[in-house]
Amino acid sequence: MAKKRALITGITGQDGSYLAEYLLEQGYDVIGMIRRSSTVNFERIHHIQDKVTLVAGDLLDEVSMIHLLREHRPSEVYNLAAQSFVQTSFSQPVFTGEVTGLGVTRILDAVRVVDPGIRFYQASSSEMFGKVQAVPQTETTPFYPRSPYGVAKLYGHWITVNYRESYDMYACSGILFNHESPRRGLEFVTRKITNAVARIKLGKDKELRLGNLDAKRDWGYAKDYVRAMHLMLQQDTADDYVVSTGETYSVRRFCEIAFGHVGLNYQDYVVIDERFYRPAEVDLLVGDPAKAATKLGWKPEVSFEQLVTMMVDSDLQANK
Ligand code: NAP
Ligand code: G4F
Numbered sequence: 001m002a003k004k005r006a007l008i009t010g011i012t013g014q015d016g017s018y019l020a021e022y023l024l025e026q027g028y029d030v031i032g033m034i035r036r037s038s039t040v041n042f043e044r045i046h047h048i049q050d051k052v053t054l055v056a057g058d059l060l061d062e063v064s065m066i067h068l069l070r071e072h073r074p075s076e077v078y079n080l081a082a083q084s085f086v087q088t089s090f091s092q093p094v095f096t097g098e099v100t101g102l103g104v105t106r107i108l109d110a111v112r113v114v115d116p117g118i119r120f121y122q123a124s125s126s127e128m129f130g131k132v133q134a135v136p137q138t139e140t141t142p143f144y145p146r147s148p149y150g151v152a153k154l155y156g157h158w159i160t161v162n163y164r165e166s167y168d169m170y171a172c173s174g175i176l177f178n179h180e181s182p183r184r185g186l187e188f189v190t191r192k193i194t195n196a197v198a199r200i201k202l203g204k205d206k207e208l209r210l211g212n213l214d215a216k217r218d219w220g221y222a223k224d225y226v227r228a229m230h231l232m233l234q235q236d237t238a239d240d241y242v243v244s245t246g247e248t249y250s251v252r253r254f255c256e257i258a259f260g261h262v263g264l265n266y267q268d269y270v271v272i273d274e275r276f277y278r279p280a281e282v283d284l285l286v287g288d289p290a291k292a293a294t295k296l297g298w299k300p301e302v303s304f305e306q307l308v309t310m311m312v313d314s315d316l317q318a319n320k
Contacts (some may be wrong), residue, residue, distance in 0.1 A: 004027070004028045006077070007077045009079050009081035010123075013185075014184050015222055015226055015229075016080045019226040022223075031052070031053045031072045032052050034054050034056060036056060059104075069110055075118060079122050081103065083099045086149045087278060097148065097152045100156065101156055104160065121174060122174065124173040126175060126176065126242075126285045127282060129144065130145040132282075137244075138290075139241065143157075147282075172239060174232055179219070179220045181311070190254060193254055197315065212278075213255065213272070215282065216286070218245055218286045220244065221300065231297070242291060243289060254308060255270055257308045258312050262316070
């Protein structure tokens with residue numbers, strides 16, 4: 001049987017790197033779309049660089065994606081590329097809309113033009129629930145985004161649904177709640193905390209400046225979540241799924257566990273800094289993963305506490 005071939009946009013990101021590893025394990029040919037930059041940015045994929053094919057393209061440029069789809073003919077496309085940092089979306093709302101919102105139309109349309117039979121995954125986000133209208137959030141909970149990022153993701157979600165319904169394309173929107181790992185970008189709160197814990201423990205830093213400690217998130221492990229992306233594209237019909245753990249914890253609780261893991265008390269080191277507050281906050285996210293469990297047979301394998309301690313241990317190692 002011919003090998004399956006998948007294109008991943010955002011392969012240099014946290015999820016892209018785990019998804020590429022997972023698809024290679026499943027026997028796929030993996031094509032990774034990378035955008036041009038003046039410095040090489042392959043930290044997360046250097047260990048698999050010789051096993052994947054990297055091709056140039058950009059979500060801002062539809063023609064580049066038409067060319068690479070024509071040349072490489074994937075049977076599955078995972079659209080993970082985005083301006084993914086919520087705080088930046090407040091200072092760069094138009095850019096975020098171009099990449100994270102309109103970028104989805106560009107790649108969907110490239111798929112439609114080249115081969116509408118290609119299966120498509122869109123990386124949607126629990127940020128679309130924003131000011132939550134129900135607890136826990138399900139696939140039918142009304143959306144109420146609270147940032148330009150959330151608004152752009154909502155556009156990406158609906159254009160995915162629209163292309164599915166208009167052109168009979170197999171297009172899925174995975175509504176993923178926060179997922180973290182040792183490969184998480186340093187600007188996101190979890191990695192910011194675990195990296196600081198390691199540096200403080202090793203005597204390299206003295207304090208950690210954070211914003212809202214009372215925000216609550218449903219945090220899972222990124223490696224668990226990429227399995228759900230793949231499962232969504234293996235079904236008889238395309239659909240949308242919430243992917244989450246069903247548990248929620250505050251940023252404060254994350255700090256408690258992370259500092260506690262190395263024998264420190266977070267209250268001795270965390271300093272509240274107004275600069276890290278957002279113009280509008282998402283106070284509480286907690287997803288109901290029942291549909292993903294029933295229809296995809298998916299469940300997370302790493303607990304919240306295991307996730308926090310895994311990230312602290314990894315940062316201790318990296319900062320030595
Ligand atoms: P990430 O680490 O920030 O990675 C984003 C990726 O997108 C990077 O590879 C980046 O390339 C690429 N990219 C950005 N702009 C691009 C453009 N114009 N053209 C092509 N590539 C571009 O994000 P992540 O955490 O892996 O998340 C993956 C996706 O899931 C994102 O769409 C994110 O919004 C969404 N999501 C994430 C979570 C989460 O908790 N992690 C939850 C829900 C949804 P460079 O390396 O060149 O910057
Ligand atoms: O780690 P965060 O920046 O993640 P956020 O905003 O929840 O977004 C992440 O998850 C989304 C899924 O829900 C993704 F779609 C998105 O791409 C991204 O991966 O912030 C988490 C919480 C926020 O409430 C924030 O206000 O932590 C709070 N926080 C408190 N102090 C902080 C800080 N966040 C950051 N980044 N830095 C702080 O110093």
